[in-house]
Amino acid sequence: MIQRERNLTWHASKVDRKEREERNGHGSCVIWFTGLSGSGKSTLAFALERELFDRGIFSYVLDGDNVRHGLNGDLGFSEADRKENLRRIAEMSRLFTDAGMIVLSAFISPHAQDREMVRNIVGPEQFAEVYVKCSLEECEKRDPKGLYVKARKGEIPEFTGISAPYDIPVEPEMVIDTEHTSLQESVDQLIQFLIQKGFAGRTYKD
Ligand SMILES: Nc1ncnc2c1ncn2[C@@H]1O[C@H](COP(=O)(O)OS(=O)(=O)O)[C@@H](OP(=O)(O)O)[C@H]1O
Ligand SMILES: Nc1ncnc2c1ncn2[C@@H]1O[C@H](COP(=O)(O)OP(=O)(O)O)[C@@H](O)[C@H]1O
Numbered sequence: 001m002i003q004r005e006r007n008l009t010w011h012a013s014k015v016d017r018k019e020r021e022e023r024n025g026h027g028s029c030v031i032w033f034t035g036l037s038g039s040g041k042s043t044l045a046f047a048l049e050r051e052l053f054d055r056g057i058f059s060y061v062l063d064g065d066n067v068r069h070g071l072n073g074d075l076g077f078s079e080a081d082r083k084e085n086l087r088r089i090a091e092m093s094r095l096f097t098d099a100g101m102i103v104l105s106a107f108i109s110p111h112a113q114d115r116e117m118v119r120n121i122v123g124p125e126q127f128a129e130v131y132v133k134c135s136l137e138e139c140e141k142r143d144p145k146g147l148y149v150k151a152r153k154g155e156i157p158e159f160t161g162i163s164a165p166y167d168i169p170v171e172p173e174m175v176i177d178t179e180h181t182s183l184q185e186s187v188d189q190l191i192q193f194l195i196q197k198g199f200a201g202r203t204y205k206d
Contacts, residue, residue: 035132038139
């Protein structure tokens with residue numbers, strides 16, 4: 001990040017967090033899905049978003065492929081670019097939580113150090129890391145976008161799991177093993193987690 005000398009003043013909102021939560025009927029937080037390409041991050045995030053929407057909870061998915069088309073279209077997959085990608089997304093996730101949303105962020109986020117940075121930007125009390133666990137063998141078998149085939153041929157440099165590292169989360173708030181858990185079961189587990197943590201709020205109908 002380029003640091004420039006600037007004359008900036010922070011303007012505080014006249015609507016505080018509690019007021020937003022009371023009106024929305026639920027809290028806000030970031031659920032951060034991390035895992036290999038093809039592990040199921042997007043599938044899970046969008047299924048959870050659907051479920052939350054149907055229950056009247058404000059939620060929005062930030063997804064690797066989508067964000068890299070727009071906001072982060074200038075970034076590649078070097079370690080420095082991945083870090084900057086995640087820093088911007090963390091800042092954006094934080095703004096979305098200020099606005100009262102439950103943010104579902106789905107990014108490979110392969111480096112433990114970068115995930116720690118993200119947690120600190122968002123604020124640990126409203127951040128939950130979800131490790132979307134799936135073996136490399138299974139991800140390669142699924143290969144929903146044909147990227148592993150290309151990576152094995154050397155056509156995609158620095159491909160996570162093949163030619164770039166992935167640090168397995170050590171103490172995530174939750175692990176979802178998509179090789180052994182159905183999509184519906186996983187969504188149910190995530191909903192229960194949100195209720196238990198008090199984020200899903202009083203509008204949740206069960
Ligand atoms: N080299 C390389 N390594 C990993 N992934 C690659 C690469 N090149 C392109 N892609 C595609 O980009 C998606 C991952 O973007 P992310 O923003 O989630 O990556 S990161 O968190 O910055 O590491 C990833 O999406 P998912 O498959 O949904 O994970 C791929 O579609
Ligand atoms: N239990 C499961 N949970 C999530 N995805 C699953 C599961 N079982 C199989 N899949 C499949 O695995 C693939 C995961 O792709 P995707 O969600 O794009 O992963 P990622 O976003 O991690 O790259 C999809 O084709 C999905 O249908």
